[in-house]
Amino acid sequence: MDIREIIIPGDTPGIEWRLPVLHFKGNDPQAPKIYLQAALHSNELPGTAVLHFLCGKLRKAESEGRIASDITVVPQANPIGAAQSHFGEMQGRFDLGTRTNFNRDFPLISLRDRAGLIESLDRYRAADRLKRELIHMALGADLVLDLHCDDESLQYAYIDEAFWPEASDLASALSMDAVLLSDGESSAFEEAVGFAWKYEVPGEKRSRLPGKLSTTLELRGRRDVYPGMASADADGLYAFLAARGAVTGETEPLAAFAGPAAPLDNIEMIRTPVAGTVLFHRNIGETVATGDLLATIVTKPGMADGEVEIRAPQAGLIVTRISDRLVRRRGDLMKIACDAPSTALRKAGTLED
Structure with missing residues (x-):
């Protein structure tokens, strides 16, 4: 060598x-x-x-x-x-x-x-x-x-x-x-x-x-x-x-x-619509069905209306998850590999910056 x-x-x-x-x-x-x-x-x-x-x-x-x-x-x-x-x-x-x-x-x-x-x-x-x-x-x-x-x-x-x-x-x-x-x-x-x-x-x-x-x-x-x-x-x-x-x-x-070998168009990039504390309900390696609860975002701790639920847009395999538990609005949460294309628009190239 x-x-x-x-x-x-x-x-x-x-x-x-x-x-x-x-x-x-x-x-x-x-x-x-x-x-x-x-x-x-x-x-x-x-x-x-x-x-x-x-x-x-x-x-x-x-x-x-x-x-x-x-x-x-x-x-x-x-x-x-x-x-x-x-x-x-x-x-x-x-x-x-x-x-x-x-x-x-x-x-x-x-x-x-x-x-x-x-x-x-x-x-x-x-x-x-x-x-x-x-x-x-x-x-x-x-x-x-x-x-x-x-x-x-x-x-x-x-x-x-x-x-x-x-x-x-x-x-x-x-x-x-x-x-x-x-x-x-x-x-x-x-x-x-x-x-x-x-x-x-x-x-x-x-x-x-x-x-x-x-x-x-x-x-x-x-x-x-x-x-x-x-x-x-x-x-x-x-x-x-x-x-x-x-x-x-x-x-x-x-x-x-x-x-699975999934085209990037079939990857659901799960992002949070709000900022707050992330409570994950599903882990990497799990297969989810459409509508399954993935995470809860606590937006206003202690308040009756202080939670937002994040659900799976389609069935697939959870490939990644973030380690942070405090997220900004539109922050990435998960990647899910699916059999069908995502309805979300994706620009050509990489999934993340």
């Missing part, structure tokens, strides 16, 4: 950020190239723990000469966000300087323009330099996995329809509870990678990308950082890499993915 550091100069004097990059050299030029990163949102650490355990397995395979693919691993992809603390709490999702989500505004380019991503980097702020370095590395790979987590959540993935159902082997290997099929219309990291592949010939969009994969894995909730979970997920990732030919000698057939 080789280790190098990418240095990101800060936007103020005397500051710089160091980004460790781990690399395993493959012995088969025909094997797919792999890129794995975690903690692009710096306070989402399940993926960092998973990659820690995965690297241990890869080092063992390397010592036995079984690494076929070039594998690049970035276990903590955002040192800028990791250093942002506001009143004692890490603010790892948004750049405090620009208020921009660290997983938005990645350059949307054709693959043939990859080299230009890291030219004249002095023109860019530190966060944009970081984004350009990350996507430049990813576009040198065939399989790109961006490890995130949600708030309180099942294990699920965002997978562009261009990669489905070929990518069901990944969902199976990680025992995903659900897959959300995205439309590839945002500037989030994994969709920017997919954009570059789709428009490898500028102006000509490819709808299918066999042999390629760029996806976001949501590894449960932010507090689900445990050795047993991380080790099991690392086993799952290793099994996926073996099935795709990245490592040799331990390939076992993967079971078919049995969970």
Whole structure:
């Protein structure tokens, strides 16, 4: 395993950020190239723990000469966000300087323009330099996995329809509870990678990308950082890499993915119409029917008319839930994966900011 550091100069004097990059050299030029990163949102650490355990397995395979693919691993992809603390709490999702989500505004380019991503980097702020370095590395790979987590959540993935159902082997290997099929219309990291592949010939969009994969894995909730979970997920990732030919000698057939695969249009984003204290009646992993009581919002504590009920607009699986118990009006409460499209309007791209 080789280790190098990418240095990101800060936007103020005397500051710089160091980004460790781990690399395993493959012995088969025909094997797919792999890129794995975690903690692009710096306070989402399940993926960092998973990659820690995965690297241990890869080092063992390397010592036995079984690494076929070039594998690049970035276990903590955002040192800028990791250093942002506001009143004692890490603010790892948004750049405090620009208020921009660290997983938005990645350059949307054709693959043939990859080299230009890291030219004249002095023109860019530190966060944009970081984004350009990350996507430049990813576009040198065939399989790109961006490890995130949600708030309180099942294990699920965002997978562009261009990669489905070929990518069901990944969902199976990680025992995903659900897959959300995205439309590839945002500037989030994994969709920017997919954009570059789709428009490898500028102006000509490819709808299918066999042999390629760029996806976001949501590894449960932010507090689900445990050795047993991380080790099991690392086993799952290793099994996926073996099935795709990245490592040799331990390939076992993967079971078919049995969970739901719902287009984003079929995701009910449950939001509260009022502000107040949340009393949840249903938990992640539960299947609900139309009209089921999901939550009560206490708007005026102690008053006879101080409650508002939130009910399920249609049947489905509760995939995520917020951990906050005091919410603003129109705040997100849950995501429910359903069989039918939601009647709520959804703009193309991501479900949340």
